[in-house]
Amino acid sequence: MAKNLPPSIQVFIAHGIADNIVPVEDAPGIANIISAHPRRQPGTVHVELLPQCDHNYRGDATNSLLESMQSWMKKSTESCYKPRPLPLPVSSTRRGALIVVEGLDRSGKSTQVERLVQHLQARHVKFPERTTAIGSMINAYLTRQSDINDHAVHLLFSANRWEIIESILQSLQRGQNVVCDRYAFSGIAYTWAKGLPLDWCIGSDAGIPIPDVTLFLDLDEKTASARAAYGEERYEKRAFQEKVRHAFYQVESFVQYAGGHWIRIDASGTPDQVWQTIQRHAGNVVSHGPMALYPLDLEAMRPALPWTKEGPEKASL
Ligand code: NYM
Numbered sequence: 001m002a003k004n005l006p007p008s009i010q011v012f013i014a015h016g017i018a019d020n021i022v023p024v025e026d027a028p029g030i031a032n033i034i035s036a037h038p039r040r041q042p043g044t045v046h047v048e049l050l051p052q053c054d055h056n057y058r059g060d061a062t063n064s065l066l067e068s069m070q071s072w073m074k075k076s077t078e079s080c081y082k083p084r085p086l087p088l089p090v091s092s093t094r095r096g097a098l099i100v101v102e103g104l105d106r107s108g109k110s111t112q113v114e115r116l117v118q119h120l121q122a123r124h125v126k127f128p129e130r131t132t133a134i135g136s137m138i139n140a141y142l143t144r145q146s147d148i149n150d151h152a153v154h155l156l157f158s159a160n161r162w163e164i165i166e167s168i169l170q171s172l173q174r175g176q177n178v179v180c181d182r183y184a185f186s187g188i189a190y191t192w193a194k195g196l197p198l199d200w201c202i203g204s205d206a207g208i209p210i211p212d213v214t215l216f217l218d219l220d221e222k223t224a225s226a227r228a229a230y231g232e233e234r235y236e237k238r239a240f241q242e243k244v245r246h247a248f249y250q251v252e253s254f255v256q257y258a259g260g261h262w263i264r265i266d267a268s269g270t271p272d273q274v275w276q277t278i279q280r281h282a283g284n285v286v287s288h289g290p291m292a293l294y295p296l297d298l299e300a301m302r303p304a305l306p307w308t309k310e311g312p313e314k315a316s317l
């Protein structure tokens with residue numbers, strides 16, 4: 001009955017009757033022990049946890065039991081999972097920085113990316129890269145010239161990154177800074193907002209490098225929708241963008257959990273104001289010196305993933 005446990009952790013709370021063996025999910029979700037109330041909020045404990053058990057834990061005892069298990073689980077998860085860095089030689093030659101800019105449609109991302117590319121003399125990468133064979137299929141989909149199944153188009157976006165990632169690593173290795181306009185986090189947020197399972201949304205990008213920094217240009221969907229050319233492409237609808245924004249907030253938390261550096265930037269100011277903030281954060285990263293690049297890894301993030309398996313309601317696009 002153990003479901004979705006981190007590798008090598010098998011924890012059960014049992015109360016003597018085989019049917020009532022209770023699986024414990026991941027570490028932060030440990031208080032969500034499944035009993036009669038599967039929708040109980042994280043962090044709360046149901047006092048009738050094991051109703052027929054004659055040595056039941058109640059009140060303070062329940063809390064301290066859960067606290068000690070939670071801390072044990074967290075330690076075990078940390079020690080049993082240590083992602084290995086990507087093999088990039090960074091000691092002798094200083095590698096370039098991988099900087100990602102993310103945001104909703106019409107958040108001002110492309111303007112800021114162009115400025116940053118110039119400022120750092122960096123290589124400019126845009127995802128989706130619409131000029132490849134895969135990219136042209138994505139472009140046809142986004143401009144509504146073709147319909148593609150949600151799962152299939154997610155894999156196309158992901159394949160579009162995989163076909164370019166090797167040359168990104170080569171650029172970094174040569175010491176060149178790389179600035180990406182969108183990355184796997186868009187892939188996760190947009191597809192998850194459609195209602196596909198989160199694990200599945202992350203899985204196809206597992207293995208690509210976690211950027212040195214992700215600058216998320218945060219703008220409410222109402223302001224974005226008032227900007228020029230809004231609505232031209234698929235996905236540019238307010239209700240859907242709102243879901244994407246909330247999906248991004250959650251992506252932020254589990255990317256940070258896995259050691260990623262993520263900065264949320266208020267994008268409602270003037271382009272110059274936003275630029276000042278971007279310049280400062282990008283400058284910090286570039287001057288920081290080379291550090292190991294780690295691969296995006298589902299298991300490293302799993303303890304921080306939302307415990308519910310349900311995605312947001314399916315949006316009509
Ligand atoms: N998009 C972008 C995805 O749905 N998944 C992805 O993996 C990526 C990289 O494509 N609405 C969506 C987000 C945008 C659209 O991007 C095109 P842009 O930056 O608006 O050209």
Ligand code: MG
Pocket residue numbers: 105106233
């Ligand atoms: Mg767009």
